[in-house]
Amino acid sequence: MPGLSIINIHKYFAKIRALAGISFNVQTSEIVAVLGPSGCGKSTLLNIIAGLELPDQGDIEWDGKSLAGVPTHQRGFGLMFQDFALFPHKDVFENVAFGLRMTNLPLEDIRVRVKEVLELVGLPGFEARDVNTLSGGEAQRVALARSLSPHPRLLMLDEPLGSLDRSLRERLVFDLRDILNHSQQTAIYVTHDQEEAFALADRVVLMNAGHVEQIGSPQDIYHRPASVFAARFLGLNNLLAGKICNLHGEPFISTSIGEIPLTLDMIEHSALAKQDISKLDGKDIMVLLRPDAVQINQNSNCQVKGRVLETTFRGSTCQVAIQVNHVPLRFDFPSSEELPHKGEIICITFTPSRAIQLFL
Amino acid sequence: MDRNGVTLKTINRTATSNRLRAPSIKLLLLWLAPLAFLALFYFFPLGSILQVSFARSESGLIAPIQQALASPAFRDVLWFTFWQASLSTFLTLAIGLPGAYLFARYQFPGKSTLRAMSGIAFVLPTLVVAAAFNALLGPQGLVNASLMSVFGLEQPPIMFTHTLYAILLAHVFYNTTIVLRLVGDFWSHLDPKLGQAAQVLGANRWRTLWHVTLPLLSPAIASAAVLTFIFTFTSFGVILVLGGPQFSTLETEIYYQTVSLFNLPLAATLALIQLACTLALTIVYTRLANRLSRPLNLRPVEFTQRRLTAWRQRILAGAYILLLLMLILTPLFALAFRSVSRFERTSTTTARQGYGRPEWGGFTLDYYRELNINRRESLFYAPPTTTIAISLLYASVTVALALLLGTPAAWALARNRESILNRSLDPLLMLPLGTSAVTLGLGFIVALDRPPLDLRASPLLIPLAHTLVAFPFVIRSLTPSLHSISPRVRQAASVMGASPSKVFRHIDLPLVGRALLVAAAFAFTISMGEFGATALIARPEYPTIPIAIYRLITRPGMMNYGQALALSTILMLVTGFGMLAIERFRIADVGEF
Incomplete structure (x- = not known):
C-alpha cells in the first residue's frame, strides 16, 4: 500500500x-x-x-x-x-x-x-x-x-x-x-x-x-451525507423525525409536516440500504429536506405549505424560514428570484429523490 | 475578539499618552515621603561612605581603591568573593534547571507545596539556615553525633562547617528557588509546539534542546544566574557562620574592618568596590529581565503541562523531588530535632578539646528553658527571651514604617505606569535590594552618628534599616494588586449603583487588603531575620534574635549550642509562618523582583 x-x-x-x-x-x-x-x-x-x-x-x-x-x-x-x-x-x-x-x-x-x-x-x-x-x-x-x-x-x-x-x-x-x-x-x-x-x-x-x-x-x-451528524455539520438542518408506513402497498414516510412518498432509490442511496428491506415497515427514521432542492410554486398542488417567518439576505442566496405545522424549516433560493414576504403562506414543491435523504 | 482587543489597546494608549503630558501634582505628593526616606536613609548614608573613603587619601579619588587593590590580601578576598559566587551560581543552576523543567512541563501532586517550600527556604534568615546546617552536619550536629555514638569515635568524622562545601551547600539551599521560579515560570509558558516543530523537522531531543529550547530560555536562565550571583556575592551570614574566619569575602571583610578593627575608611572603600560590582550586575540583570519580554507566543500552562505518565519519567521526577526535599527539609528537621535532643558526653580524655563521645540522652526542653535565664548576670547580656521581645518590637515598627512609606509609592506607581516620573523612580526604589546589607549598616554608622542626624542612640535605627531592606518587597507586593484595580472596575461598580464608599468597601479594600497583608508579612519576616545590617548597628544591650543566635553559636559549650538551636527553631517557625501567610494571601506573583 x-x-x-x-x-x-x-x-x-x-x-x-x-x-x-x-x-x-x-x-x-x-x-x-x-x-x-x-x-x-x-x-x-x-x-x-x-x-x-x-x-x-x-x-x-x-x-x-x-x-x-x-x-x-x-x-x-x-x-x-x-x-x-x-x-x-x-x-x-x-x-x-x-x-x-x-x-x-x-x-x-x-x-x-x-x-x-x-x-x-x-x-x-x-x-x-x-x-x-x-x-x-x-x-x-x-x-x-x-x-x-x-x-x-x-x-x-x-x-x-x-x-x-x-x-x-x-x-x-x-x-x-x-x-x-x-x-x-x-x-x-x-x-x-x-x-x-x-x-x-x-x-x-x-x-x-x-x-x-x-x-x-x-x-x-x-x-450524500451519511449520517444525521454529517448533515447537521454541513449546515443541513431541516431534519424531521419520520416513520416508514405502508411498505407493501404505496409506501410513504409519515412526518410532522405531512406524508412524503417513499421510493426505492431513496432507500438505496441511504444508510437504510444495508438493512433488510422487508423489516423496514414501521421503522423510525430521520428525514432530511435539503434546503437547496426545493421550489416555491404557487400554482401546482402543494407538497408542503407554510407561513413565511423571515427572509435573510445572504448575498448570492436568500434564506427563507417557513413554519409548517409548528416546525420551522429553512430553504435557500437564488436571491435573483422574487421572494415571498413575511407572513405570506407559500407552497413548496420538490422531487423527493433529489430533496429527501433518509438516515437511521 | 481580536479586533476588540486592538481597539481597547489603542484607547488605552491614547489615554496614557494624554496622561504623559501632565505629571500631576497628586503623583508628586504621593512620592514625597518615600523619596525623603530614601534620600535620608539610603543616599545620604551611601554618600557618607563615599566621603569617608575619599577622605582617607589626599592623593586623588582613585587612590584608596588602588591601594586596596594593590594589597595581595585584599586581592585574595576579591578573588574568593567571585570564586565562591561563581561556584555557587553554577551549582544552583545545575540543581535548579532539571527542577525548572519538571515544574514547567509536568503536573504532579504536591507541586505547589514543593514550590512554596523552596520559596520559604529563600527567605529563611541566614542565621537559621547556618544553624540548621550546623545542626545537621556540624561537629555537634546530628550526623556527626550519631556516627560518633555508633562507631565509638572520639572526633567528629565529617568536617563540614568551616569548609567551602558548607558555604556552597547553603547557597544552593537558598537560591534554587530563583532558578525554579524564574526559569520554571518562563519555561511553563513557552509553547511546546516550538520544540515539536523542531522534532518534526528532523531534530532529535538534544538538538531540539540546543537549537530551540535553550536559546529561547537563555534570557531567563541568564537572569536567574545573575540574580543568584548577586545574592551569593553579597552573602553574609552564611560565610560568617558556616565559612568561619578563614573564609573572607568583601561582605565579611567590611564587617571585620568595621566591627573588629574599626577601620571605617578601609571598610568604606571596600563597600564602594562592592557597590560598583553589584551595580554593574544589577544593570546586567535589568537588561536581561527586559529581554524576557521578547515577543514569544506565551501559552497558558494548561496547554503546556501534562501529567507524569511513563514510569521512567515518574522515577526520574520522584528522584529529583526527593533530592530537593532532602536539600530543603533535612537541615530544618535536624535543627528542630537537635534543639530538643540531649547528647551526653561520655567525655574522658578529649573533654579539653570540646568534644567527647556523645550519647543520645533523650528528648529535652532544657535549651528552651535556659533561654529565659540570665546566668551571666551581665549588664550587656540579655537573656534570649528578651531578644524575642526586642525583635518583635522592632518588627512591628518596621511593618508600620514600611507600609506607611511603601503604600504611597506603590499607589503612585500603580496609578500611571507610563508616566516619566514613575518610570525613572521605579528602579530607584529597587536599589536597596542590590545593595548589600552590611553596606547599608556601614552607611548608617558613618552617616547617622553626628548632627544633624544623630540616631546612634535611637531605638528607631534598626527599624529604619529593616524598612530599607523590606522596602522593595513591600512595593513589589503592593503595586500589582493596586494596579489590578483598573478604573473600569470602579466605573463598572458605580454604574451598577455603588456609592463611592461602597466602591471602596467592595472593590478597593478586598483587593488591596490582601496585598497589604502580604506586604506586612514581608516586612515582618524580613525584620525578624535581618542579620547583615543589624550586626553592624545593633546596640549590645538590645540584640535581636539573629544577633543572639550568632553570639550563642560562636561560643563554646553544649548549652550555648543548644540554646542557639532552640532560638533558631523559634525564628524558623515565626518566619516560616510569615512566608506561609504570604504564599496564602498573595494575588500576583511577587517573585518578579
Whole structure:
C-alpha cells in the first residue's frame, strides 16, 4: 500500500476517549482533508501520525511499513501548526533552513533550497526578515515554506488558516492548493471549515467525537451525507423525525409536516440500504429536506405549505424560514428570484429523490 | 475578539499618552515621603561612605581603591568573593534547571507545596539556615553525633562547617528557588509546539534542546544566574557562620574592618568596590529581565503541562523531588530535632578539646528553658527571651514604617505606569535590594552618628534599616494588586449603583487588603531575620534574635549550642509562618523582583 495507512487508532487521555478506532489511507500526491468540529480529535490524530503522541492501540504505516517505534525526527514528515510555531529567535532564513540543517546539508545547497521554497510560497527575498515582524499571511507562508523545505514525504497542516481573518483565508486557500499541487505534495489537511476542506481536498474524512463519520470526495460528502451528524455539520438542518408506513402497498414516510412518498432509490442511496428491506415497515427514521432542492410554486398542488417567518439576505442566496405545522424549516433560493414576504403562506414543491435523504 | 482587543489597546494608549503630558501634582505628593526616606536613609548614608573613603587619601579619588587593590590580601578576598559566587551560581543552576523543567512541563501532586517550600527556604534568615546546617552536619550536629555514638569515635568524622562545601551547600539551599521560579515560570509558558516543530523537522531531543529550547530560555536562565550571583556575592551570614574566619569575602571583610578593627575608611572603600560590582550586575540583570519580554507566543500552562505518565519519567521526577526535599527539609528537621535532643558526653580524655563521645540522652526542653535565664548576670547580656521581645518590637515598627512609606509609592506607581516620573523612580526604589546589607549598616554608622542626624542612640535605627531592606518587597507586593484595580472596575461598580464608599468597601479594600497583608508579612519576616545590617548597628544591650543566635553559636559549650538551636527553631517557625501567610494571601506573583 503506497502512502500512509492509519490503522484502527485508539487514544485515551486520562480515561477520556479522544480517538476510537480511526482508519483511513492517504495515497501519494493525494490531499486528504480531515474535517470535524473542534474537539473531535483531529489534532490528536496529527500528533500521533507525527509521532509526538503514542497511540494506545493501532498502527501508523508508511508504504506498508509500521512506524511504531520510529521517533518523530526520523519519520520524514512535515507538520504545520495552527499558530505556525515559528522560532522567534531565528530569522526567516534560519526558520526555513532548520529542517535542512538537521540533514547536515552543505550551506550552499541550503541557501538554494531556501530561496526556491520562499519563491514557491510567494515571499522571495524575505530571508533576513525577523519573524516577529511578519504579518499573519506572511507568517503562514513562512511556516509553509519551513515545512516544505526538507521535502517531507507527508505534509500535515493543522488548521493552517484558522488564526487568519476571513478574506485573507479565502485568498490563501487557493494559493495553498496551487503550491501543494505544484509540488505534488502528499498532504493531510485538518480543518473545521467545510469550505476550506472542499476547496483543497481530493478526499474528505469527516470526523466526530473520535471516530470517522464518513469518507468521500467533497461532492459525495455534501450531496450524500451519511449520517444525521454529517448533515447537521454541513449546515443541513431541516431534519424531521419520520416513520416508514405502508411498505407493501404505496409506501410513504409519515412526518410532522405531512406524508412524503417513499421510493426505492431513496432507500438505496441511504444508510437504510444495508438493512433488510422487508423489516423496514414501521421503522423510525430521520428525514432530511435539503434546503437547496426545493421550489416555491404557487400554482401546482402543494407538497408542503407554510407561513413565511423571515427572509435573510445572504448575498448570492436568500434564506427563507417557513413554519409548517409548528416546525420551522429553512430553504435557500437564488436571491435573483422574487421572494415571498413575511407572513405570506407559500407552497413548496420538490422531487423527493433529489430533496429527501433518509438516515437511521 | 481580536479586533476588540486592538481597539481597547489603542484607547488605552491614547489615554496614557494624554496622561504623559501632565505629571500631576497628586503623583508628586504621593512620592514625597518615600523619596525623603530614601534620600535620608539610603543616599545620604551611601554618600557618607563615599566621603569617608575619599577622605582617607589626599592623593586623588582613585587612590584608596588602588591601594586596596594593590594589597595581595585584599586581592585574595576579591578573588574568593567571585570564586565562591561563581561556584555557587553554577551549582544552583545545575540543581535548579532539571527542577525548572519538571515544574514547567509536568503536573504532579504536591507541586505547589514543593514550590512554596523552596520559596520559604529563600527567605529563611541566614542565621537559621547556618544553624540548621550546623545542626545537621556540624561537629555537634546530628550526623556527626550519631556516627560518633555508633562507631565509638572520639572526633567528629565529617568536617563540614568551616569548609567551602558548607558555604556552597547553603547557597544552593537558598537560591534554587530563583532558578525554579524564574526559569520554571518562563519555561511553563513557552509553547511546546516550538520544540515539536523542531522534532518534526528532523531534530532529535538534544538538538531540539540546543537549537530551540535553550536559546529561547537563555534570557531567563541568564537572569536567574545573575540574580543568584548577586545574592551569593553579597552573602553574609552564611560565610560568617558556616565559612568561619578563614573564609573572607568583601561582605565579611567590611564587617571585620568595621566591627573588629574599626577601620571605617578601609571598610568604606571596600563597600564602594562592592557597590560598583553589584551595580554593574544589577544593570546586567535589568537588561536581561527586559529581554524576557521578547515577543514569544506565551501559552497558558494548561496547554503546556501534562501529567507524569511513563514510569521512567515518574522515577526520574520522584528522584529529583526527593533530592530537593532532602536539600530543603533535612537541615530544618535536624535543627528542630537537635534543639530538643540531649547528647551526653561520655567525655574522658578529649573533654579539653570540646568534644567527647556523645550519647543520645533523650528528648529535652532544657535549651528552651535556659533561654529565659540570665546566668551571666551581665549588664550587656540579655537573656534570649528578651531578644524575642526586642525583635518583635522592632518588627512591628518596621511593618508600620514600611507600609506607611511603601503604600504611597506603590499607589503612585500603580496609578500611571507610563508616566516619566514613575518610570525613572521605579528602579530607584529597587536599589536597596542590590545593595548589600552590611553596606547599608556601614552607611548608617558613618552617616547617622553626628548632627544633624544623630540616631546612634535611637531605638528607631534598626527599624529604619529593616524598612530599607523590606522596602522593595513591600512595593513589589503592593503595586500589582493596586494596579489590578483598573478604573473600569470602579466605573463598572458605580454604574451598577455603588456609592463611592461602597466602591471602596467592595472593590478597593478586598483587593488591596490582601496585598497589604502580604506586604506586612514581608516586612515582618524580613525584620525578624535581618542579620547583615543589624550586626553592624545593633546596640549590645538590645540584640535581636539573629544577633543572639550568632553570639550563642560562636561560643563554646553544649548549652550555648543548644540554646542557639532552640532560638533558631523559634525564628524558623515565626518566619516560616510569615512566608506561609504570604504564599496564602498573595494575588500576583511577587517573585518578579
